[in-house]
Amino acid sequence: MSSVEIRICEGSSLDLLDRWIPSNGRTSFHRRRFEQQVAGSGTYLVAWLDQRPVGHLLILWTGCAADESRHWPVRCPELNALGVWPPRQRRQGIGRALLGRAEAMVAERGYVAVGLGVADDNPDAFRLYQRLGYTTRVGRYVDRWTWVDHDGVERQEAEPCTFLAKSLT
Template identity: 40%
Template sequence: MARGISIPVSFSSKATAQPKVQCAAITRPQEEPSSDAVCGIAVQHRQTTDVFDRYCYPFLYPVVFNGDMEIRPCTDDDLAILSSRWKVLGGVHESHHSGQLAGDTTYLVAWRDGEPLGSGVVQWGGCIGPNAREAFPRAVEINHLQVRDEYRSQGVGTALIAAAEQLIGREGMAQAAVGVADDNPRAERLYLGLGYRRTGIVDVSEYSWVSDDGTVQQASERDQLLVKDLA
């Protein structure tokens, strides 16, 4: 799915509890870090310093979930690993990374022992759907959530959501939003169990996706908006 907000239906309902988060103390380094240390953003260029300050410091160090899972913004080095170990047609990883470099999004990737498990995007510009954006102009949307088949039902999706919410909350934003396709009731149940609520707001999106044989397909999706108050 283009928006990727429909969580795979194989997520375990028993993983609805918010995972515990263990964070290292974060302090501003005395010297500007390398571009790789700050999510691939070239902070040596002064015009990008504000992007570094706003979106990268909260995750300068990995956030650890359940003792063995790390969730962090995608770096240049991470992108090379993703392209090799988790091949997704259509340049999805590269597209999300580019959005992060532009300061529009944060592309979060979950890792365990150097292996990518899943990913999600924090959309700093707000909700994508026009109806959702009008109804909840201050909400930050979490979308493009996906987990590799072999790592589903292990709490990866729940951990990604929690990490995104933490990042949004650290920015002082009061609401997180997700869109759920009508044909994915199990995803809706998961979100409701994590504290999201129905709003009655619906948007229909049209998008392109690349099939396994490399052809571009067209589709549309009707999404229900769910929101969660973070403060």
């Protein structure tokens, strides 16, 4: 396998992202993440393999938006929306490379910790995060979001999660 290259998303890459890593609904997952980057609240990283996007991760510089997070002792950027596509590309180091690049960027900005949420029904991701040092359970919360399906109907989702933090020092 060729080596994976991790780059900050550029607007010119959005059409390729939509073609190779499809969004579930009418609005582009990637465009919404890129808009957060343009607004300054996030940095959207994309993993490339042989000139094709194969993964993504959003650094939310403002931290976790869940109401429960304001009571957590650790305030840090949140790594969000980690994904590798297509599924046959998983377990080949792409997610690990995205996480490593994101952690380096967070440390470069002077943060001493980084966090992420993992869905209760995703034990594979939980094990990966544990192997990478995300062992501090900071808190439980329900991740909530809305999206518009292909018929134009707004859908609301809720997913029980655990927020994990990792020391970068």
